Amino acid sequence: MTTPTPDxxxxxxxxxxxxxxxxxxxxxxxxxxEGQSRGLQRMVEEEKYCIDxxxxxxxxxxxxxxxxxxxxxxxxxxxxxxxxxxxxPEAEAKIKEATDAIARLVRx
Numbered sequence: 001m002t003t004p005t006p007d008x009x010x011x012x013x014x015x016x017x018x019x020x021x022x023x024x025x026x027x028x029x030x031x032x033x034e035g036q037s038r039g040l041q042r043m044v045e046e047e048k049y050c051i052d053x054x055x056x057x058x059x060x061x062x063x064x065x066x067x068x069x070x071x072x073x074x075x076x077x078x079x080x081x082x083x084x085x086x087x088x089p090e091a092e093a094k095i096k097e098a099t100d101a102i103a104r105l106v107r108x
Contacts, residue, residue: 017074017078017079018074018075018076018077018078018079019070019071019074019075022070022074026067026070026071029063029066029067030067032063033060033063033064033067036056036059036060036063037060039056040053040056040057040060043056065105068105069105072098072101072102072105075098075101076098079094080094080095080097080098083095
């Protein structure tokens with residue numbers, strides 16, 4: 001995980017994150033996923049049918065992947081593009097960071 005860098009205009013270290021404009025949407029999605037997780041636990045506790053549990057696991061996995069893809073898109077369109085415009089070692093680092101994140105997502 002990288003250390004956030006302060007926004008030079010505001011001094012706010014979080015102002016530069018690409019997802020910040022959709023933060024509430026991400027939090028809403030993550031809370032929904034948290035609810036799905038509790039529902040899965042309840043299904044196991046109640047000894048529900050295996051296939052029904054697997055169906056819910058699949059739904060939760062897709063929801064997490066959607067969050068990950070949104071964050072990745074925001075990161076590339078904001079953080080990576082800004083770094084690429086600035087150029088230099090920061091651009092190379094952001095591109096490598098994005099490539100590594102994509103590789104982790106592909107492996108998961």
